Amino acid sequence: MSRNIAERVRERAEAPDGPPPVWSGRAIVAGAGALYVGAALATEAYGFVELTAEAPAQGDGPGGVMLVLPFLTCIGVPSALVASLCLALPTVSAARRVSARLTGRDAWWWVPVLALVPVSAATAVVGITKHPGAGALAWAWLTGAVLLAGAALIARDAALHGRRLLRVLGYGGLAAVAVLGVGAAAFGTGLATEYSPPKVNAAGLVGTWSDGHGGTLRLSPDGTARAEGLRFRCSGTGTWSYEPDGPTAWDQLVLTEFEECSPDWRISGSPGHPKLNRDYGEADDPHWYTLTR
Structure with missing residues (x-):
């Protein structure tokens, strides 16, 4: 002990x-x-x-x-x-x-x-x-x-x-x-709601879209498009079209074609204020170039 x-x-x-x-x-x-x-x-x-x-x-x-x-x-x-x-x-x-x-x-x-x-x-x-x-x-x-x-x-x-x-x-x-x-x-229970882009049509896309820094994209009713000072050195006169490309609002695309570039644009925003978006950067780290009207 x-x-x-x-x-x-x-x-x-x-x-x-x-x-x-x-x-x-x-x-x-x-x-x-x-x-x-x-x-x-x-x-x-x-x-x-x-x-x-x-x-x-x-x-x-x-x-x-x-x-x-x-x-x-x-x-x-x-x-x-x-x-x-x-x-x-x-x-x-x-x-x-x-x-x-x-x-x-x-x-x-x-x-x-x-x-x-x-x-x-x-x-x-x-x-x-x-x-x-x-x-x-x-x-x-x-x-x-x-x-x-x-x-x-x-x-x-x-x-x-x-x-x-x-x-x-x-x-x-x-x-x-x-x-x-x-x-x-x-x-x-509806306490939170999943976001979905607004459903648009070709007529609703007509008008002038701007990036807020001097770049513009004008979409005309006859399918012609005019780009001035857009990113990616995209300027000139070309064509555009609206392609639903699928059953959901996420599948909507606005296709534009110019002599030096042919960017595709995705839809976002709200029904009263839609936006056009193009991705850039790395595939695993995309960034978005956005146009508003």
Whole structure:
């Protein structure tokens, strides 16, 4: 008995003071798992939001998660490990130091507070260099803050209490089912409505369309078209036609043909304010050149 007591006293004396170290393999893996699951959930939720937004082409919806899942697995897992090591764990470490200095203890709520610092800096850089809309920038900031704060908190929990990867994956699977159920219920009950382009006809397309920067496309009732200063160096006189090209409003096309270019235009907008759109850029990252009337 006395020997056991002596061993326990010695173990306590040799044990380091304070919480376990942050920089451990289990913390890195747990943070990476949280980032991977969070990215998949964000993609799934964005798929539902995408269905309601005005767009020239029909989105993949929440099913897009299945399309990008191989990419998330092959590329996302190594990226999540790097992000966990370079972002999540430094956030936990900095939060521990700030908390100890200001409060004398390791307070968890400093983690989400300090997670805002790198996310806000990255958002500012994107805003300055890419100039996205304020709404897109706000959503990007919120998504990044939630992902980093969640991953850092889970990495902190793994450092303190042991492995958390299986728990993260299990709860992530349940969350994915919950997001799918809530989204399906919202669309099924009419709380959310899927966007569809306005159904137009050839007579309703006649008129002058502008890109807002000096470029115009004039469509005449006799099928002639006049382009001036359009993007892609498209100018001159040519022809145009309206082609439904399918049973749904997404299949509508406006075909124009000029000497130097023959752009096809997709329909978007609303019944009172339709838009003509042409895609450009990479196949996996299209951008849209839009004309309004």
